Amino acid sequence: MPLRLYQPTTIMIKILKYxxxxxxxxxxxxxxxxxxxxxxxxxxxxxxxxxxxxITLMNVIIVLVPLIGIIFGVMYYYNSKEFTELLLxxxxxxxxxxxxxxxxxxxxxxxxxxxxxxxxxxxxxxFQSNAIWDFSLLLITxxxxxxxxxxxxxxxxxxxxxKIKGFGYAxxxxxxxxxxxxxxxxxxxxxxEDYPLDNLSLIAxxxxxxxxxxxxxxxxxxxxxxxxxxxxxxxxxxxxxxGLFMSIFMLFLWTIIPIWRLGYVxxxxxx
Amino acid sequence: MIQVENLHKKFGxxxxxxxxxxxxxxxxxxxxxxxxxxxxxxxxKTVLGMVLPNKGTISVMDSSVRDxxxxxxxxxxxxxxxxxxxxxxxxxxxxxxxxxxxxPSDELKLxxxxxxxxxxxxxxxxxxxxxxxxxxxVLAFMFNSPLIILDEPTNGLxxxxxxxxxxxxxxxxxKGKTFLITSHIMQFVEEVSDQIVYLLEGKIYFKGSIEExxxxxxxSNFEHAIAAISTHNNHD
Numbered sequence: 001m002p003l004r005l006y007q008p009t010t011i012m013i014k015i016l017k018y019x020x021x022x023x024x025x026x027x028x029x030x031x032x033x034x035x036x037x038x039x040x041x042x043x044x045x046x047x048x049x050x051x052x053x054x055i056t057l058m059n060v061i062i063v064l065v066p067l068i069g070i071i072f073g074v075m076y077y078y079n080s081k082e083f084t085e086l087l088l089x090x091x092x093x094x095x096x097x098x099x100x101x102x103x104x105x106x107x108x109x110x111x112x113x114x115x116x117x118x119x120x121x122x123x124x125x126x127f128q129s130n131a132i133w134d135f136s137l138l139l140i141t142x143x144x145x146x147x148x149x150x151x152x153x154x155x156x157x158x159x160x161x162x163k164i165k166g167f168g169y170a171x172x173x174x175x176x177x178x179x180x181x182x183x184x185x186x187x188x189x190x191x192x193e194d195y196p197l198d199n200l201s202l203i204a205x206x207x208x209x210x211x212x213x214x215x216x217x218x219x220x221x222x223x224x225x226x227x228x229x230x231x232x233x234x235x236x237x238x239x240x241x242x243g244l245f246m247s248i249f250m251l252f253l254w255t256i257i258p259i260w261r262l263g264y265v266x267x268x269x270x271x
Numbered sequence: 272m273i274q275v276e277n278l279h280k281k282f283g284x285x286x287x288x289x290x291x292x293x294x295x296x297x298x299x300x301x302x303x304x305x306x307x308x309x310x311x312x313x314x315x316k317t318v319l320g321m322v323l324p325n326k327g328t329i330s331v332m333d334s335s336v337r338d339x340x341x342x343x344x345x346x347x348x349x350x351x352x353x354x355x356x357x358x359x360x361x362x363x364x365x366x367x368x369x370x371x372x373x374x375p376s377d378e379l380k381l382x383x384x385x386x387x388x389x390x391x392x393x394x395x396x397x398x399x400x401x402x403x404x405x406x407x408x409v410l411a412f413m414f415n416s417p418l419i420i421l422d423e424p425t426n427g428l429x430x431x432x433x434x435x436x437x438x439x440x441x442x443x444x445x446k447g448k449t450f451l452i453t454s455h456i457m458q459f460v461e462e463v464s465d466q467i468v469y470l471l472e473g474k475i476y477f478k479g480s481i482e483e484x485x486x487x488x489x490x491s492n493f494e495h496a497i498a499a500i501s502t503h504n505n506h507d
């Protein structure tokens with residue numbers, strides 16, 4: 001009977017496939033794709049240099065990808081509610097349904113991001129440039145951020161029957177991680193400036209996927225000198241193999257924990 | 272077919288089902304009735320495993336449903352609101368459900384029966400409410416399962432489709448299938464059902480045939496008998 005054991009996984013892949021096709025045909029995926037396509041061309045046209053365009057792009061991606069991921073995830077969950085109910089009545093494991101839908105959304109967003117930015121950069125001669133590694137890291141971080149924030153979105157939507165509340169919490173979560181967290185972080189640095197804060201700031205960075213991604217890319221781009229003393233500390237940590245490993249590991253944790261929670265909560269919920 | 276024992280379910284502080292006992296034998300059409308908010312849909316959803324009970328056991332075809340999913344292979348379900356992913360075409364949706372269930376199906380006969388041929392290549396978001404309900408019915412009837420659960424099957428149907436639906440129900444019943452149906456259309460219930468299960472305040476208040484209900488309430492009209500049974504309780 002070993003074949004039967006794999007059945008939930010194959011069904012999950014089927015649901016993933018259908019959610020993905022469904023989204024790939026929706027207008028919003030194209031809007032998202034075209035936006036990145038346009039952004040890529042405009043940045044390359046304005047900067048006239050690949051590595052500079054990568055930095056500008058980072059600033060956009062780090063803020064925008066989480067916002068799109070979290071809003072799109074919540075939207076998709078609420079929009080497919082009745083359809084989810086139809087699937088729940090089928091002989092399918094619950095986790096297969098939600099994980100399938102989740103990977104469908106996160107997958108289609110990632111495809112829009114990678115193709116939308118990839119096409120202009122490749123046309124501009126990315127493969128002949130040494131910015132290719134920076135650019136790849138940027139896309140990998142973008143993919144991670146999409147996975148993380150879509151999973152957070154599904155968690156928020158699962159916990160809130162009320163759409164308005166769900167959207168509210170989603171926007172708040174994004175606002176907190178993208179803006180407020182940094183503000184609190186900076187304030188704590190000023191308030192406690194008499195104390196050694198190197199480890200605290202390292203740890204604080206680890207607990208916010210947006211900060212983590214930003215630090216990772218900035219250090220890879222080797223402009224940490226601009227960051228002064230803190231930059232040096234960060235470079236000492238993130239610049240090493242251990243630092244790189246640790247931060248990628250943290251991004252993995254940030255991805256896996258909400259996905260795991262998604263499966264756990266969906267098993268115990270009434271529909 | 273279905274055994275429900277000591278079923279409790281509450282949402283927050285609101286007790287929806289309390290000490291509910293229900294035994295449904297194989298074969299025949301059981302109409303689950305009751306005033307709004309009496310727990311009809313909740314009862315159906317606990318049988319389907321979509322709502323998890325606080326207490327009590329439910330078994331379908333002699334196996335407990337708790338934390339299980341394979342037993343749903345033997346159930347066809349028509350949900351109350353027919354809403355599907357808008358970007359899929361009708362035939363893609365049908366193919367998808369077939370792909371998920373991996374069971375022989377006879378959707379072609381049903382598509383012909385409800386005149387859906389010209390809609391197969393249309394996107395679901397472009398269909399009217401009634402046409403969506405027809406697609407919903409095709410999905411619910413295309414597999415051969417011993418238990419069929421219909422939640423408000425008449426919603427939005429035109430008279431011809433309604434006649435076809437009744438024919439379909441009788442045809443499947445003749446094959447020995449068991450039906451659980453909820454409906455607000457008493458004329459439809461009277462025409463199709465063999466047994467009435469009347470829910471009130473989370474309990475089975477009455478279970479029996481339409482004739483028994485009429486005798487119990489002293490009404491000759493079914494619609495009045497149903498009305499009488501709910502008001503009767505208030506004077507107790």
